[in-house]
Amino acid sequence: MSDIKKIKDDYLGKLSCELNLDEVNQIKIELFGKNGLISNSFKELGSVQSEDRKKFASDLNFIKDELQEKINSKIQEIEINEINSKLKNEKIDVTLPERDINQGKIHPVSQVIDEISSIFSEIGFSVEEGPDVENQHYNFTALNTPDNHPARDMHDTFYLDDKKELLLRTHTSPVQVRTMLKSKPPFKIIAPGRTYRSDSDQTHSPMFHQVEGLHIDKDINMGHLKGCLNYFIKEFFEVDKIQMRFRPSHFPFTEPSAEVDIGYELKDGKIVIGEGDKWLEILGCGMVHPNVLKNVNVNPDKYQGYAFGIGIDRLGMLKYGINDLRAFFDTDYRWLNHFGFDPLDVPSNYRGLSR
Numbered sequence: 001m002s003d004i005k006k007i008k009d010d011y012l013g014k015l016s017c018e019l020n021l022d023e024v025n026q027i028k029i030e031l032f033g034k035n036g037l038i039s040n041s042f043k044e045l046g047s048v049q050s051e052d053r054k055k056f057a058s059d060l061n062f063i064k065d066e067l068q069e070k071i072n073s074k075i076q077e078i079e080i081n082e083i084n085s086k087l088k089n090e091k092i093d094v095t096l097p098e099r100d101i102n103q104g105k106i107h108p109v110s111q112v113i114d115e116i117s118s119i120f121s122e123i124g125f126s127v128e129e130g131p132d133v134e135n136q137h138y139n140f141t142a143l144n145t146p147d148n149h150p151a152r153d154m155h156d157t158f159y160l161d162d163k164k165e166l167l168l169r170t171h172t173s174p175v176q177v178r179t180m181l182k183s184k185p186p187f188k189i190i191a192p193g194r195t196y197r198s199d200s201d202q203t204h205s206p207m208f209h210q211v212e213g214l215h216i217d218k219d220i221n222m223g224h225l226k227g228c229l230n231y232f233i234k235e236f237f238e239v240d241k242i243q244m245r246f247r248p249s250h251f252p253f254t255e256p257s258a259e260v261d262i263g264y265e266l267k268d269g270k271i272v273i274g275e276g277d278k279w280l281e282i283l284g285c286g287m288v289h290p291n292v293l294k295n296v297n298v299n300p301d302k303y304q305g306y307a308f309g310i311g312i313d314r315l316g317m318l319k320y321g322i323n324d325l326r327a328f329f330d331t332d333y334r335w336l337n338h339f340g341f342d343p344l345d346v347p348s349n350y351r352g353l354s355r
C-alpha cells in the first residue's frame with residue numbers, strides 16, 4: 001500500500017509542474033503503459049494476502065482514477081493554453097495590403113477561337129478537329145494541289161520524313177477532307193487549329209492558327225458564302241455595318257476562288273474596322289472544286305458548296321490592337337497578363353460554348 005501511495009504522491013507532484021504534451025504522454029506511459037507502475041501493481045494483486053486484497057484493490061482503483069483524471073485535466077489545460085497563446089500572438093492586421101494572387105489569363109488565341117466557334121455555332125456550324133501532323137495526301141493531293149504546286153515547296157513546308165509523306169499541316173484545309181471522308185453530305189463545319197509554315201517576321205510565325213469553314217449541300221452558292229462571311233465579320237468585330245470586297249484569286253481547292261478584304265480606317269493611330277476607304281485582306285475562300293468532292297466520294301453533280309480559311313491570329317491582332325504576331329508565342333507572362341483575358345469576364349458576343 002505504501003508503494004502505491006508513494007507512486008501517487010510522486011506523480012501528482014510531477015503533474016502539477018509545468019509540462020508540455022509530450023511530457024504528459026511520457027508520464028501516461030510510465031503509469032499505464034504495458035509495464036507501467038499502475039499496470040504492474042494490478043498484476044501484483046494476486047500475490048497480496050487474501051484478507052488485504054479487497055482494500056488493496058479498492059485503493060489501487062482509487063489511485064488509478066485520481067491519476068488518470070489529473071492527466072486528463074493536464075492535457076486539457078495544455079490545449080487551452082496553446083489556443084490562448086495562438087489567439088494572442090496571431091492577430092490579423094486588417095490594414096495590411098492584400099496578397100498578390102497569381103490568377104491565370106486566357107491567351108488571346110484561345111479567346112478568339114472561342115469567340116469564332118461561338119459565332120459560327122449560332123448559324124449551324126459544328127466544330128471539327130484534325131491532327132497537326134498530316135500526310136501529304138490530305139494536305140495537298142486530295143485538295144487538288146498538284147505535285148508541282150509551289151505550296152508543296154520545301155521552303156514553305158515542314159516535312160517530317162525524306163519521302164515527304166508526313167508533314168506539319170500547312171493549313172486547316174485537310175480537315176475538310178477528313179470530315180467529308182468520314183460521313184455523308186450535307187456538311188457544315190468549322191475547324192480551328194494550329195498550322196505551320198517556314199516563315200518568320202513581324203507578321204508571320206512558323207506556327208500560326210487558322211479556322212477552316214466548309215458548307216456543302218445540294219444548293220449552296222456564292223451568295224450563301226457572302227452572307228455567312230458578312231454575318232461573321234460583323235459579329236466578330238461587334239459592328240453593325242461592314243465593307244467587304246471579294247477579290248478574284250486562285251486556290252487549287254476552290255473554283256471560283258476569292259480573297260476577302262474588309263474596309264477600315266485609322267483613327268488616332270488605331271485600326272477601326274467597318275468604316276473608311278482602306279482595305280485589309282483577312283481570308284481566302286471559294287466554291288469547293290469538283291475534284292475535291294470527287295476525291296472524298298461526294299458527287300459534284302448533286303452537291304456543291306463553299307469553303308473558307310481565316311487567319312485567327314490576324315483577326316485577334318486586329319480586334320485587340322496587338323501589333324506583333326511573334327509576341328503571341330513568346331510566352332512572356334507580362335504580355336499575357338496585359339493582353340490575356342480574365343476567365344470570368346465573359347465578352348458581350350460570347351454565347352456560352354464550353355471551354
Ligand code: DAH
Binds near residue numbers: 172212251306309
Ligand atoms: N488554305 C488556304 C491557305 O492556307 C486558305 C483557304 C482558301 C482555305 C480558300 C479555304 C479556301 O478553305 O476555300 O491559304
